[in-house]
Amino acid sequence: MNVRRGILSITAALAAAPGCGPPDARFVNSERIDDLHRPVQQAVADALVDHFGTPHELVAWLRLPVNYGGYAGIVSAAPEANRRNTFRVELDPPADELEPGQELVWISGSLLAAPAGEQPVPWTVADYDPETMLITVDAAGVSPDDWPADWQPAPDDAFIVAPGGRLKHGRALYMEHCMHCHGVSGDGNGPTAPYLDPRPRDYRLGLFKFTSTGTGLKASRADLALTIRHGIPGTYMPSFLLLGDDELQAIVEYIRWLAMRGEFEKRMIDELYVDHSQQALEERKRDEAQQRSEGSPPDETVDEAVARYLEEEFPGVVDSLGNDLKDAWEQADLEDSVFKPAQPRLPAEPTPAAQLENALRESRERGLALYYSDKAKCATCHGPQGRGDGSEIFAFRDIPNTNPVQKYAEPGLFDDWGQKIEPRDLTRGVFRGGRRPIDIYRRIAVGIKGTPMPAFASALSEQERWDLVNFVLSVPYRDEPMTPPPQSAAPAPAATTAQIQPSPGAGPSGGPR
Numbered sequence: 001m002n003v004r005r006g007i008l009s010i011t012a013a014l015a016a017a018p019g020c021g022p023p024d025a026r027f028v029n030s031e032r033i034d035d036l037h038r039p040v041q042q043a044v045a046d047a048l049v050d051h052f053g054t055p056h057e058l059v060a061w062l063r064l065p066v067n068y069g070g071y072a073g074i075v076s077a078a079p080e081a082n083r084r085n086t087f088r089v090e091l092d093p094p095a096d097e098l099e100p101g102q103e104l105v106w107i108s109g110s111l112l113a114a115p116a117g118e119q120p121v122p123w124t125v126a127d128y129d130p131e132t133m134l135i136t137v138d139a140a141g142v143s144p145d146d147w148p149a150d151w152q153p154a155p156d157d158a159f160i161v162a163p164g165g166r167l168k169h170g171r172a173l174y175m176e177h178c179m180h181c182h183g184v185s186g187d188g189n190g191p192t193a194p195y196l197d198p199r200p201r202d203y204r205l206g207l208f209k210f211t212s213t214g215t216g217l218k219a220s221r222a223d224l225a226l227t228i229r230h231g232i233p234g235t236y237m238p239s240f241l242l243l244g245d246d247e248l249q250a251i252v253e254y255i256r257w258l259a260m261r262g263e264f265e266k267r268m269i270d271e272l273y274v275d276h277s278q279q280a281l282e283e284r285k286r287d288e289a290q291q292r293s294e295g296s297p298p299d300e301t302v303d304e305a306v307a308r309y310l311e312e313e314f315p316g317v318v319d320s321l322g323n324d325l326k327d328a329w330e331q332a333d334l335e336d337s338v339f340k341p342a343q344p345r346l347p348a349e350p351t352p353a354a355q356l357e358n359a360l361r362e363s364r365e366r367g368l369a370l371y372y373s374d375k376a377k378c379a380t381c382h383g384p385q386g387r388g389d390g391s392e393i394f395a396f397r398d399i400p401n402t403n404p405v406q407k408y409a410e411p412g413l414f415d416d417w418g419q420k421i422e423p424r425d426l427t428r429g430v431f432r433g434g435r436r437p438i439d440i441y442r443r444i445a446v447g448i449k450g451t452p453m454p455a456f457a458s459a460l461s462e463q464e465r466w467d468l469v470n471f472v473l474s475v476p477y478r479d480e481p482m483t484p485p486p487q488s489a490a491p492a493p494a495a496t497t498a499q500i501q502p503s504p505g506a507g508p509s510g511g512p513r
Helices: 033-036 038-052 164-177 220-231 245-276 278-294 302-311 312-330 353-372 437-446 463-476
Strands: 007-011 058-061 072-075 087-094 103-106 123-129 135-141 159-161
Touching: 033 038, 033 245, 038 058, 038 302, 038 312, 058 164, 058 312, 058 353, 164 245, 220 245, 245 278, 245 312, 278 302, 302 312, 353 463
Parallel strands: none
Antiparallel strands: 007 058, 072 087, 072 159, 087 135, 103 123, 103 159, 123 135
């Protein structure tokens, strides 16, 4: 437990609880870590344990925007001289009661200190009065009369009561409801995963497909809660409507935390790979051997340079990546990050019903024209009749990040997890990101993250996006085959200001999946 570095150890103490998974549960590191030079591998593995812990002893990295649970407090008034361990506090959130014996961890102030040469003192709550907001604390093994003179709670000293309660609760629920598919590490490789198609989500990219947030932004808490509550139609991801709100939010927080752990590992490996992969180190050692053979040995061996890097520079890399994670996940929960329509789907009431019906019919016709147009190119993936059999599924695609470039062994579309995916069959009326008009709108506007389905926020006007929504929702109920209209039948409504840019490198793949 190192509160000076913003790290708290949270003992899960759940290994033997029913539904909590195997007692030997452990986090599995990415296979890519094996590509690094061995001392660097160990540094990455140690950083993961230091900042995230193990399944049975979680670590709260306080820098990350995770609601770990518990009560954050500050001292609002110094104690009286004769009651050194009783003082007034402010708690967030406010507490009606605190149970005696609950753990209390100091974040700042003189009570952080330990007697010289000793381990930090464990603190607990002895009593709390919610009316006066007076708290009495105990220091294990040290009577208040024997406190060192400099142990003096002062205004604005910070502490946490019952740290990690929500994360521990989320872990227990995750191990009961989610682990068997998504795995202990959130790698999508639980014991039932090999039998499922599509495969369960691998959280370790920090990426989720169905979000309300703009292109390039993380999923918000609300996005994850919506997916967990309602499931993903057409997949093995069920609805968890029976979970209470507290349970749902605890699972959301734990999944976010797992995603941050995986992304932190990925970013560390990406940062280190160029100079510290096994291949790069072998090349450097060959250069070192060449220099020695020429009689000009380097001032520092490769192994010495690696050791110096890990001691002097690697901590700064960890610190910087932590800041990047914090900023990215905080941004996702900002109100401005949610993509919201600038105008309603249809004219606002009180519009006569006949007029609304006419407006809807015209919108669908414009959407049909867009579906086949070179502007949206929906049919190239979703097919001429919307059955998901467009020409794009017959093309062989490049495997990302391969040098020299390699192609997948079979034609079709692939997601960022390397899994083959099929464009949505619109005639079935089953949409994995939800079938509400706003859900379809956002799939068109911001795309489906981690897939070839691009964002059309800047390519299509507001009216055009709603036209496609109205058309897509009508496809399952069409009585006749779809026919591309004449080019002149697709008048372009006035463009609106784009709110979000399209996905980098997004290709011409059609509508919602």
